[in-house]
Amino acid sequence: MTALQAQMKKPLTKTRLIGFAAMAVCVVGYAGFALALGAGKLDYLPMTQAAIIAAVAALIGEIGLWVGAGCLGLTLFKKRKAMLDRLFRRQPRPSEV
Numbered sequence: 001m002t003a004l005q006a007q008m009k010k011p012l013t014k015t016r017l018i019g020f021a022a023m024a025v026c027v028v029g030y031a032g033f034a035l036a037l038g039a040g041k042l043d044y045l046p047m048t049q050a051a052i053i054a055a056v057a058a059l060i061g062e063i064g065l066w067v068g069a070g071c072l073g074l075t076l077f078k079k080r081k082a083m084l085d086r087l088f089r090r091q092p093r094p095s096e097v
Contacts, residue, residue, distance in 0.1 A: 019071030022064045029061025 010016075033054045040050025084090075 013075065015071050015075050019068045019075065022068035022071060024064070026061050026064030026068055029057050029059070029064055032057030033061060 036045070036050050036054035036057055039045045040047045040054070045053070
């Protein structure tokens, strides 16, 4: 493994793990939404039941999307702030050490 490959490998922190898991929940939720609506349109389920199932699945997908975006965005914010602190030669705050 070269030095560049070792440098590019990012550690999987707790926040990033939660973010990626939440994005997986987002994909599962939206896929369930599409499948439920498809089952309703093809008359495998009554349309009212399919709409209720689709609404619940879409809500799960939306929650996963917001949690994942929040966690992964937080990791980007921390990395960018650390880079700016190094650039301007600022000392990290005691709470961030």
